[in-house]
Amino acid sequence: MIEVLGLSKRFGGHQAVDGVAFRVEPGEFVALLGPNGAGKSTTVKMLTGILHPDAGSVRVAGRSPQRERRALAREIGVVFGQRTGLWWDLPVCDSFDLLAAMYRVRAAAERAAELRSLLDLDGFWHTPVRRLSLGQRVRADIAAALLHRPKVLFLDEPTVGLDLLAKERVREFLSGYGRQGATVLLTTHDLAEVEALCGRVLVMNGGRLAFDGTVADLRQRAGVPTLLTVEYAGEPVGEPAWPAVARDGRSLTVSFDRSQVGAGTVLAALGELGEILDIRLHEPDLEKMVRRLYLHPACARDDPRLL
Amino acid sequence: MSVLVRLVAGTLRGQRQYGVDFVGSIVLSALVTAGEFGVVVIILTRFPRIAGWSLPQLALLFGLSATATSVYRTLTDELHDFERYMVNGEFDAILLRPWPSLLVMLARGVNLGKLGGLLEGLGITAWGAARLGLAPSGWGWLLLFSVTGSALVLAIGIATSATAFWLERIGELQVFTLYAPSFAAEFPQSIYAGWLRALFLSAIPIAFVNYLPVRAMLGHGGGIATMLLPVPAAAISLTLAALLWSAGERRYRSTGS
Amino acid sequence: MVYVLAARAAVRRELQYRWAHMVNNLGSAVFGFVYIAAWRAVLGRQSLSGVDAAFMTRYMVVSQVFLWLTTFMTFGLGIPEGMRTGSVAADLARPVDFFGLYAAREAGALAYGLLYRCLPMAVLFALTVGFPLPGSWPLGLAGVALGAYVGLCLNYLAGLAAFWTVQARWAWGLRQTLTLVLGGIAVPPAVYPGWLQGVVAWSPFRACGAIPTLIWLGRAGAGDLAAAAGWAAALTLLARALTGAARRRVEVQGG
Numbered sequence: 001m002i003e004v005l006g007l008s009k010r011f012g013g014h015q016a017v018d019g020v021a022f023r024v025e026p027g028e029f030v031a032l033l034g035p036n037g038a039g040k041s042t043t044v045k046m047l048t049g050i051l052h053p054d055a056g057s058v059r060v061a062g063r064s065p066q067r068e069r070r071a072l073a074r075e076i077g078v079v080f081g082q083r084t085g086l087w088w089d090l091p092v093c094d095s096f097d098l099l100a101a102m103y104r105v106r107a108a109a110e111r112a113a114e115l116r117s118l119l120d121l122d123g124f125w126h127t128p129v130r131r132l133s134l135g136q137r138v139r140a141d142i143a144a145a146l147l148h149r150p151k152v153l154f155l156d157e158p159t160v161g162l163d164l165l166a167k168e169r170v171r172e173f174l175s176g177y178g179r180q181g182a183t184v185l186l187t188t189h190d191l192a193e194v195e196a197l198c199g200r201v202l203v204m205n206g207g208r209l210a211f212d213g214t215v216a217d218l219r220q221r222a223g224v225p226t227l228l229t230v231e232y233a234g235e236p237v238g239e240p241a242w243p244a245v246a247r248d249g250r251s252l253t254v255s256f257d258r259s260q261v262g263a264g265t266v267l268a269a270l271g272e273l274g275e276i277l278d279i280r281l282h283e284p285d286l287e288k289m290v291r292r293l294y295l296h297p298a299c300a301r302d303d304p305r306l307l
Numbered sequence: 308m309s310v311l312v313r314l315v316a317g318t319l320r321g322q323r324q325y326g327v328d329f330v331g332s333i334v335l336s337a338l339v340t341a342g343e344f345g346v347v348v349i350i351l352t353r354f355p356r357i358a359g360w361s362l363p364q365l366a367l368l369f370g371l372s373a374t375a376t377s378v379y380r381t382l383t384d385e386l387h388d389f390e391r392y393m394v395n396g397e398f399d400a401i402l403l404r405p406w407p408s409l410l411v412m413l414a415r416g417v418n419l420g421k422l423g424g425l426l427e428g429l430g431i432t433a434w435g436a437a438r439l440g441l442a443p444s445g446w447g448w449l450l451l452f453s454v455t456g457s458a459l460v461l462a463i464g465i466a467t468s469a470t471a472f473w474l475e476r477i478g479e480l481q482v483f484t485l486y487a488p489s490f491a492a493e494f495p496q497s498i499y500a501g502w503l504r505a506l507f508l509s510a511i512p513i514a515f516v517n518y519l520p521v522r523a524m525l526g527h528g529g530g531i532a533t534m535l536l537p538v539p540a541a542a543i544s545l546t547l548a549a550l551l552w553s554a555g556e557r558r559y560r561s562t563g564s
Numbered sequence: 565m566v567y568v569l570a571a572r573a574a575v576r577r578e579l580q581y582r583w584a585h586m587v588n589n590l591g592s593a594v595f596g597f598v599y600i601a602a603w604r605a606v607l608g609r610q611s612l613s614g615v616d617a618a619f620m621t622r623y624m625v626v627s628q629v630f631l632w633l634t635t636f637m638t639f640g641l642g643i644p645e646g647m648r649t650g651s652v653a654a655d656l657a658r659p660v661d662f663f664g665l666y667a668a669r670e671a672g673a674l675a676y677g678l679l680y681r682c683l684p685m686a687v688l689f690a691l692t693v694g695f696p697l698p699g700s701w702p703l704g705l706a707g708v709a710l711g712a713y714v715g716l717c718l719n720y721l722a723g724l725a726a727f728w729t730v731q732a733r734w735a736w737g738l739r740q741t742l743t744l745v746l747g748g749i750a751v752p753p754a755v756y757p758g759w760l761q762g763v764v765a766w767s768p769f770r771a772c773g774a775i776p777t778l779i780w781l782g783r784a785g786a787g788d789l790a791a792a793a794g795w796a797a798a799l800t801l802l803a804r805a806l807t808g809a810a811r812r813r814v815e816v817q818g819g
Contacts, residue, residue, distance in 0.1 A: 049402060050399050050561050051560075080399065085400055089322070090320060094320065098314060101313050102310055102404060102405065335734050346750045349760070350606060354612075357606050479585055479591075480588075480591075482587070483587055487592070494605075497605075498604065498605040499598070500601070
């Protein structure tokens with residue numbers, strides 16, 4: 001559904017995107033992560049036809065975003081969380097009428113009614129967009145982006161600035177939308193969102209793709225230490241083979257690298273030190289892993305998918 | 308086409324919802340045009356002619372120039388302010404639509420508040436035509452010149468806005484490419500120095516808006532061919548402006564987000 | 565001093581765009597060339613009320629150059645924009661004189677304009693059609709300074725309209741048109757029909773156009789300067805009175 005090869009873009013002396021390549025298959029829900037200035041937005045803008053790349057090729061839904069921008073616009077939906085695609089001074093319903101005309105949407109009334117109930121827009125359907133709360137506006141914007149039944153949905157920081165409740169509502173809807181087999185590319189800083197929604201993660205840093213894989217892969221690859229706390233029946237005897245982070249009477253916590261050794265092996269080795277009553281495994285959180293990837297992109301370079 | 312009509316209707320509805328004071332804007336735009344014409348009238352109360360042109364003849368020049376400029380301003384509330392789209396990256400949203408971006412910009416920018424100047428421009432033209440006792444065919448020609456003149460000023464305006472893709476800021480450039488030339492078009496071109504006349508025949512083709520065709524119509528130089536000249540001039544100018552626009556669109560940088 | 569700081573900030577803001585302003589100067593010069601050409605065509609060899617083609621060239625050149633000091637200012641001195649963004653309410657609460665603050669900001673922009681708009685245009689005209697030096701430097705400079713101050717007051721008053729109506733642009737456009745017609749920017753009042761000359765003589769707009777230009781050219785003297793000074797004083801009083809009214813209006817409406 002999305003094919004990117006050798007994509008590059010330079011602004012003045014700054015290489016914003018540098019030889020990025022990836023594929024997204026139909027039905028995939030993919031997250032695009034990276035620190036500010038990593039080239040995420042520039043990449044999305046090249047995929048949606050806003051920017052023209054200096055080098056490389058892009059196909060989205062079988063079309064070139066640059067040569068067939070207008071035809072592609074009918075196949076994709078785009079939501080920029082910071083901006084609205086709706087008519088600022090008009091009621092929400094008017095924006096939908098205009099978009100339906102612009103995109104020549106078949107059975108537009110039914111489609112609008114369906115999205116209205118899915119995203120719960122009824123309470124403000126006749127309110128001018130400029131009077132909506134941010135959460136209401138984002139929901140209306142997502143509905144508007146889906147009105148013409150796009151094949152690919154691009155979401156750029158859709159929940160930035162929303163309160164927890166509003167975030168949860170958007171996330172719930174997107175999760176349901178993803179389950180129906182939709183293709184979505186989500187740019188975000190919110191890693192909880194990534195864990196909840198995305199099967200696959202692309203991490204960009206310095207204009208390059210630093211990682212491409214599942215969230216589980218990311219845990220493996222990032223090499224952020226996992227902590228294992230073991231409660232023994234008596235005081236453990238001897239030194240563990242991995243660095244002890246804490247040792248307090250009958251409890252021992254060691255840290256190890258999941259990319260080097262499996263949790264089972266570590267546990268078996270710790271069993272040598274005494275009889276185990278209970279264990280607790282602390283998975284490193286996604287945030288830490290991603291930050292580590294940003295700092296040491298080399299640790300993911302050996303990923304075979306990047307070749 | 309019907310989509311375009313609905314988009315324009317949406318734009319107008321939005322302005323009404325926002326409480327834009329139409330009467331006030333219309334009076335204001337009429338006031339500015341009236342002030343400028345007032346100066347011409349005052350000069351003509353003391354001197355019968357400017358470079359051989361009487362007041363009714365000058366009214367044709369003035370009226371056509373005011374009409375063309377007002378049509379441009381009526382259609383281009385957003386395009387005229389295009390540097391905002393560049394500085395804030397607002398042009399992104401325009402490029403996401405399945406339409407030519409220029410058309411979307413025009414549909415968003417219709418502002419009937421600028422109609423005051425248009426009505427006045429048409430009124431002054433009609434007054435000049437009536438005083439000169441023009442035959443119906445003459446009125447027909449003037450209608451054609453209003454259309455081609457508007458297209459020419461629109462083309463100059465589009466080209467100026469398109470330079471924002473390179474320069475970002477265009478507000479000051481518009482003084483040179485739009486305001487000064489449309490003011491210069493209120494007088495016969497024969498009074499200007501050679502370099503200015505050359506400029507108004509080439510890069511800023513304002514001479515085709517009114518001077519050349521009206522002069523031919525009044526029998527002062529050129530025939531039917533000169534009177535038809537604005538048609539190809541407008542077509543070529545619009546084409547070049549559209550080409551410049553799409554070249555600019557390709558190098559849009561989408562900053563400010 | 566807070567007013568000096570406000571003025572300096574305005575200069576710095578303008579300086580960022582000085583190259584764009586050079587393009588604008590070129591466009592403004594075209595306005596001058598058009599007026600000069602029109603007057604040369606109208607007058608030919610004749611002279612009317614002491615006005616001939618050579619005089620009109622000098623008149624237009626001086627008038628166009630000082631337009632940037634006396635007439636072309638920020639829309640309503642930035643008051644309508646400040647009403648929209650709320651900065652006016654903040655400025656009203658400051659322990660400084662409101663009129664003084666806005667006048668100081670604009671004065672900064674005008675000082676910039678003197679260097680980057682008036683001066684380049686004067687040079688451009690000097691190289692093409694000539695730019696006359698004043699008959700008397702003290703009188704000439706005083707006339708321009710008073711013209712700038714009167715213009716400042718008029719723009720401020722137009723801006724104050726934003727306290728009573730959303731459409732302050734209306735008041736501003738009215739001021740612009742009246743300055744063009746009654747101020748004698750494009751036409752020296754001597755050429756006007758008699759009845760209009762009477763109106764012009766009793767309007768403050770003359771202080772922004774005809775008076776400074778004619779004094780510069782040595783065709784007017786201390787009498788007209790005194791008239792401009794009178795208008796400056798009267799408009800200052802009016803501006804202060806209306807600022808008080810605007811302040812009360814905001815207090816009643818709670819901002």
